[in-house]
Amino acid sequence: MIDVPSGAPRYVAGARALALSTHPGPTVAVTTVATLLALVADVPAGRTALLCAAVLAGQASIGWSNDWLDAERDRAVARSDKPVVQGAVTPAGLRRAALLAAATAVVLSLLLGIVPGLLLLLLVASGWAYNAGLKRTVWSGAGYVVGFGALPAGVVTAAPGDPAVPWWLVAAGAMLGGAAHLANVAPDLEDDLATGVRGLPHRLGPRLSAATSALLLAAASLVLVLAPPGDPTATGWAALALAVPAAAVAALSGTAARFRRLAFPAVMLLTVLDVALLLGGGATVA
Template sequence: MSTTVLGLVRASHPEPAAAVTAVAGLLAHGVGHRPAGVAAVALTVLASQLAVGWSNDHLDADRDAAVGRTDKPVATGAVSRRAVGLAARLAALATVLLAAAATNPAATLCVAVGLASALLYNWPLKSTPVSVLPYAVSFGALPAFVVLALPGAPTPPGWLLAAAALLGAGAHFANVLPDLADDARTGVRGLPHRLGAVGSRTAAAGLLLAATVTLVVGPPGPPSWAGLSALTAAAVAPPLTWYAERRGDAARVRGTAVFRAVMLVALIDVVLLVASGRVV
């Protein structure tokens, strides 16, 4: 594999891209998509995640270089800024084309709104007090797209959209934690930066717990034991992660552990939700 391809993979933010794509695929299976439908949903979501990740590294190239981000391939010269910018544009176009070819106008509009919201976070909303809003909108649009992509485009349940929006908001606070110091040096002042590390950790934990509660009590019928187990995991995982991360050596590594905990609980939530058959 060439250096450029490896650089593009690293610049795509592969961990969150893989996690969000897996969540979308599992959810597509849970709401009743056939294998071809699951594949179409997963490919569309993956393309949107690549577009967002590449756009982020393209726009932040100068900032990343200024603070010496050795984990960023554009900043280290492993891949050119132009290549990442072109890849982001192609992935954004592919997202809409895939959705239009494989789903319906309502689902296509929904995924386009989610993508536009995420790109608006990259610029200009990242440095504003409403930086959490694009995360809530884009994550909320994800299950809406998955459900609307079904034949007949059924109405997505409100509790599912609310849970996804809460999860997205929580992911925003967790995702920014590793970069608070670097962001401060380069003038980024989103909502997590204004709340600080303690406030952001608290917000991430509270929003994650609220998302899990919504997933457990939102569907018709009594909560399952599996759902209650997920609720326990959402309540316990963040404090345990914060305790464990104190033993780390680097602030970025410690903060990344919190984000990974959020993604892990999100995957557990979706698996249990799908297994319970209570999605739609």
């Protein structure tokens, strides 16, 4: 529930409801990953700040559009964790916020240049497509795979000197995106089915979805450690070691309900840590 002191102005409650409706965990994680990648790719400080703002606006627009478009579904299954179900924010308010944030993301992204801008906006478009109906199809994972693969490409091409985008970075991003999709849907499989949503995880079932998510996590970590030029570093091996508990949580989410809500945070945390270790290990991606 949204707990605001009784004497606080109404706009404070509204602002907090809007903040919670951005899906702050994934929004902060994706923005952090993009910012850390920009540091690895030697993107200048000013452009890194612009890139961070562009990604943040895009992710906020995805979160708001999700809660706007899913308002009736969330009410039908009594999703009391959703501010729109609590009545703290209206679907119309979320729609306005989502459209404004999307427009902001377009402007900020294109200020980085046509190529990096379009690649970063591909992530935003993928998220909106997922919310608008892709989630109901067998292609539900495509938005995550395409969007997470495009993100590192957009970051690298924002660096000066027209750098080439490493294939392994795009591949790892796409695999982490696929794992994130399967893990994100895991806690809501029953509610989704009750409201007519039948994407890829629902068709695979909880056990196969969990196993696939764990395999994608492991594969992404192996690619990040073994594919870059040169011998793996100590930080690379550390990243691989961190993948083991995250993959275990993802795998267990298919057999134990208590692990389902841990799977997606585990994927996002592993992604942030992988990129942080790339930075700490002196890796270069541009």
